[in-house]
Amino acid sequence: MAVQTQKLPYGIGRISGGWLLALLVALVFTVFGGYAYAQQLIYGEVVTGMRDIGTMAGAPWGLYIAFVVYFEGVSFAGIAVAALIRLLDLDHLKPIARMAQVMTVIALILGGLGVIADVGKPGRAFINLLKYARPGSPFFGTLTIAILGFLFGALVYLYLDGRRDAALLAKVPGKFQGFYRWWAAGYQDTPEARERHERASFWLALAIIPLLVVAHSTLGFVFGLQVGRPGWFGTLQAPGFLAMAGVSGLGHLIVLAAILRKVYGLEEQIDIAVFRWLSNLLLIFTAVYVYFMVVEWLTSVYSANTAEAQLLNALLRGEYAWIFWLSVVSLLIPLVLLIGQFATGKYRIGWLVFSGVLVNVAAIGKRFLVVVPSQTHGSLMPYVIGSYSPTWVEIGVVLGLMGLGALLFMLFAKVFPIMEVEEV
Amino acid sequence: MRKTLSLSMVVLGFALQAISYFALAAPLGTPTSPAYADPRLPFAPLLFIVGVALVFLAAVVYELMPDKNAK
Numbered sequence: 001m002a003v004q005t006q007k008l009p010y011g012i013g014r015i016s017g018g019w020l021l022a023l024l025v026a027l028v029f030t031v032f033g034g035y036a037y038a039q040q041l042i043y044g045e046v047v048t049g050m051r052d053i054g055t056m057a058g059a060p061w062g063l064y065i066a067f068v069v070y071f072e073g074v075s076f077a078g079i080a081v082a083a084l085i086r087l088l089d090l091d092h093l094k095p096i097a098r099m100a101q102v103m104t105v106i107a108l109i110l111g112g113l114g115v116i117a118d119v120g121k122p123g124r125a126f127i128n129l130l131k132y133a134r135p136g137s138p139f140f141g142t143l144t145i146a147i148l149g150f151l152f153g154a155l156v157y158l159y160l161d162g163r164r165d166a167a168l169l170a171k172v173p174g175k176f177q178g179f180y181r182w183w184a185a186g187y188q189d190t191p192e193a194r195e196r197h198e199r200a201s202f203w204l205a206l207a208i209i210p211l212l213v214v215a216h217s218t219l220g221f222v223f224g225l226q227v228g229r230p231g232w233f234g235t236l237q238a239p240g241f242l243a244m245a246g247v248s249g250l251g252h253l254i255v256l257a258a259i260l261r262k263v264y265g266l267e268e269q270i271d272i273a274v275f276r277w278l279s280n281l282l283l284i285f286t287a288v289y290v291y292f293m294v295v296e297w298l299t300s301v302y303s304a305n306t307a308e309a310q311l312l313n314a315l316l317r318g319e320y321a322w323i324f325w326l327s328v329v330s331l332l333i334p335l336v337l338l339i340g341q342f343a344t345g346k347y348r349i350g351w352l353v354f355s356g357v358l359v360n361v362a363a364i365g366k367r368f369l370v371v372v373p374s375q376t377h378g379s380l381m382p383y384v385i386g387s388y389s390p391t392w393v394e395i396g397v398v399l400g401l402m403g404l405g406a407l408l409f410m411l412f413a414k415v416f417p418i419m420e421v422e423e424v
Numbered sequence: 425m426r427k428t429l430s431l432s433m434v435v436l437g438f439a440l441q442a443i444s445y446f447a448l449a450a451p452l453g454t455p456t457s458p459a460y461a462d463p464r465l466p467f468a469p470l471l472f473i474v475g476v477a478l479v480f481l482a483a484v485v486y487e488l489m490p491d492k493n494a495k
Contacts, residue, residue, distance in 0.1 A: 129469065130467060130469050130470040130473070131463070131466050131467050131469070131470070132450075132462065132463055132466070132469075133449070133463075133469040134449065134450040134460075134461065134463075135445050135446075135449045135450065135452060135469075136450075136452050136453075140449075140469060143469070144469060144472050144473050144476065145476070148473050148476070148477075149473065149476035149477075152476065152477050152480055153476075153480045156480040156481070156483055156484055159484070160483060160484065160487055163487070185488050186488070186490075192491075196486070196487055197487060199486075200483045200486050200487045201483075203483065204480070204483050207479070207480075
């Protein structure tokens with residue numbers, strides 16, 4: 001979409017009734033989340049369902065950590081797709097690069113806020129982590145690489161990638177002109193400036209790919225390195241986290257691209273070729289994750305370890321069975337649909353959006369199952385079997401985070417183009 | 425100048441990460457004593473993050489800093 005003389009592209013600055021309504025809904029969720037978190041701050045974590053393992057027969061990591069892992073996963077695909085577009089010169093995917101970058105930044109912010117919600121004294125926890133964290137601990141990696149380093153890298157990538165558009169938009173008089181000038185920071189759309197950006201973004205993309213592999217593997221190590229915790233300890237946690245991150249993030253991106261395509265009438269720019277590429281990539285990640293999942297079950301089924309068997313029983317037939325089977329079905333249905341579309345070569349956006357939603361249901365379920373059952377049912381100590389149910393406070397905070405994510409995305413889309421702007 | 429500065433930031437960033445990780449944070453090893461639990465320099469993890477940020481900021485410097493011969 002070319003920049004017109006007075007009109008900014010992609011509905012920037014133009015407020016419609018539908019947008020206001022969506023914003024209001026997101027705002028209600030966000031305020032509700034803020035209220036729920038205020039209850040936790042006032043009365044302490046006793047208002048949550050989280051309790052100690054063993055003597056209190058509970059789980060100190062619950063819904064918050066499950067969603068921290070989920071948000072981190074969503075962030076993976078966004079920046080991975082954006083970096084791959086740059087590294088492999090996938091020009092036809094450029095229309096979704098910006099929205100993928102924004103999705104990554106917002107998901108990382110939500111992940112960071114999820115960590116803050118989880119710890120009882122967030123200020124003290126963060127200071128102590130920055131002061132005392134041990135390099136051997138995966139928490140060191142989670143904070144330094146997965147959240148702070150990755151977020152900083154994603155912000156730099158988004159900022160530099162948006163400079164050219166900011167410079168173009170700064171030519172249009174309006175209320176955001178000052179903001180665009182600041183973002184453009186003196187950018188002149190000359191061949192030299194373009195070449196310089198190409199070079200810088202290439203090296204940035206090259207640096208981000210290994211960083212995100214390390215970041216998501218580290219998150220897997222938080223669980224996978226815990227020797228005394230059946231269900232967690234294993235070599236597949238790190239690659240499994242990476243694969244599931246790809247599944248949830250790509251699912252999100254498909255849904256997001258379809259919504260923006262519809263809202264902004266971008267049928268030409270975000271054409272079926274874009275969805276075909278995303279669909280095939282989602283197919284690969286889903287197939288890899290399903291393979292990891294089956295390998296993990298088989299290993300648990302064949303192991304003579306009582307604690308592993310107890311945990312597996314809770315998943316297959318016990319109190320977590322409904323989440324487990326819901327997650328499995330929510331993975332297998334999209335897998336069949338994606339294979340079908342790949343085999344026939346006929347891609348339908350509606351089915352892809354359905355698959356994108358379902359894999360995210362599966363991702364949330366699987367994240368919950370990774371985090372919680374190993375604490376309530378996976379102890380090697382002679383403790384009684386525990387239980388965990390999130391309270392309205394935890395559910396409220398998580399809904400608030402989702403509302404905040406939607407709110408941030410909608411606000412960004414109203415002040416900056418969600419797709420690269422064409423020539424003036 | 426622009427290239428030199430941004431390259432220096434990359435080198436400095438990676439050096440800061442390596443030094444803070446291996447030499448300033450708690451020593452790698454089984455934490456059987458406080459010597460393996462406490463950092464040798466408080467806020468060594470923060471220095472590691474500064475190192476990561478420095479590497480990425482090099483890209484911003486590379487793009488934003490004007491050329492010597494630019495008007």
